[in-house]
Amino acid sequence: MIPQPQDAEHHAPRRLGWRRNLVGSRVLVTGATSGVGRAIALELARRGARVLATGRRGERLAEVAEAAAGLEGSPLLHAAGDITSPIFRRKLIHTAIEHFGGLDLVVAAAGSGAIGRFRDATADTLTEIMAVDFFAPAELVRESLPALLAGRDPAIVLVGSILGYHPLPLHAEYCAAKAALRSLAGTLRTELAADGIGVLLASLGPTESEFWNHLLTGSRPGWSRGRAMSAARTARIIVRAIVWRRREVLPGWRAKGFALLARLFPRLIDRSLRHRMRRSR
Numbered sequence: 001m002i003p004q005p006q007d008a009e010h011h012a013p014r015r016l017g018w019r020r021n022l023v024g025s026r027v028l029v030t031g032a033t034s035g036v037g038r039a040i041a042l043e044l045a046r047r048g049a050r051v052l053a054t055g056r057r058g059e060r061l062a063e064v065a066e067a068a069a070g071l072e073g074s075p076l077l078h079a080a081g082d083i084t085s086p087i088f089r090r091k092l093i094h095t096a097i098e099h100f101g102g103l104d105l106v107v108a109a110a111g112s113g114a115i116g117r118f119r120d121a122t123a124d125t126l127t128e129i130m131a132v133d134f135f136a137p138a139e140l141v142r143e144s145l146p147a148l149l150a151g152r153d154p155a156i157v158l159v160g161s162i163l164g165y166h167p168l169p170l171h172a173e174y175c176a177a178k179a180a181l182r183s184l185a186g187t188l189r190t191e192l193a194a195d196g197i198g199v200l201l202a203s204l205g206p207t208e209s210e211f212w213n214h215l216l217t218g219s220r221p222g223w224s225r226g227r228a229m230s231a232a233r234t235a236r237i238i239v240r241a242i243v244w245r246r247r248e249v250l251p252g253w254r255a256k257g258f259a260l261l262a263r264l265f266p267r268l269i270d271r272s273l274r275h276r277m278r279r280s281r
């Protein structure tokens with residue numbers, strides 16, 4: 001059974017100022033073993049938040065905790081497991097409440113990708129991508145809500161992709177999952193506003209991380225190479241967006257430019273993609 005947060009009785013909407021104060025904030029970060037999740041966990045710890053970091057690779061989590069110990073901020077707690085498991089997700093929330101006394105911020109950064117034509121892929125690829133990139137963060141949010149409702153200035157951060165704005169060929173499963181996540185962020189933002197829970201969608205463009213090393217199928221496409229943003233810079237932008245209570249953030253000019261093009265000229269993007277696909281046959 002998940003223990004009751006210590007301050008469960010104070011759950012009226014609590015907007016505590018223009019800027020969110022992260023000092024002492026009780027945070028759960030998924031995908032914290034590498035890349036953007038790791039960088040967000042460290043940036044939050046540096047700013048004085050109490051972080052519970054998770055991912056499957058326990059040795060990596062120990063290394064993140066060591067890196068956090070070298071910062072001025074709070075020590076970082078960690079728990080290894082598969083975020084697609086409902087039992088593990090509940091264990092995480094239980095751990096946060098047990099050790100921190102509650103939960104104020106959930107950052108869902110775990111993600112995984114696959115490259116290849118949809119017709120050549122199997123149902124397993126679609127199932128696994130949807131499980132990691134959509135169902136796990138969606139259910140983690142649902143399962144965290146009782147604790148967040150009792151939290152201090154609570155918020156949810158969903159780490160999405162610019163491919164949630166406009167899909168690319170050879171990324172069908174991933175684009176579908178990130179589009180679903182973007183849609184969920186929109187629903188939650190309005191549904192949870194009256195409860196005082198903020199929702200931030202971070203839609204990333206190409207970012208330096210281990211993402212391309214762990215693809216379920218295929219290999220890193222050319223468009224993702226070069227001029228990718230560092231995970232550390234991306235994390236700083238996302239954490240600043242949490243502080244400033246933003247609803248959406250597109251880190252870097254490439255992400256912003258793509259989202260703008262997708263909004264203004266979707267057919268132009270598709271024409272160029274069709275042309276590329278024909279040339280690559």
Ligand SMILES: NC(=O)c1ccc[n+]([C@@H]2O[C@H](COP(=O)([O-])OP(=O)(O)OC[C@H]3O[C@@H](n4cnc5c(N)ncnc54)[C@H](OP(=O)(O)O)[C@@H]3O)[C@@H](O)[C@H]2O)c1
Binds near residue numbers: 031033060083084210
């Ligand atoms: N890199 C990019 O260019 C890019 C662009 C747009 C969006 N994004 C998004 O950014 C987020 C972070 O990705 P990243 O670029 O930082 O890639 P990354 O370095 O590969 O990090 C992915 C993280 O997700 C965790 N993860 C994957 N499957 C998991 C599972 N079943 N259970 C628990 N944890 C799992 C991994 O940990 P373990 O392997 O230890 O489990 C790792 O910590 C993802 O949501 C990704 O879709 C990335």
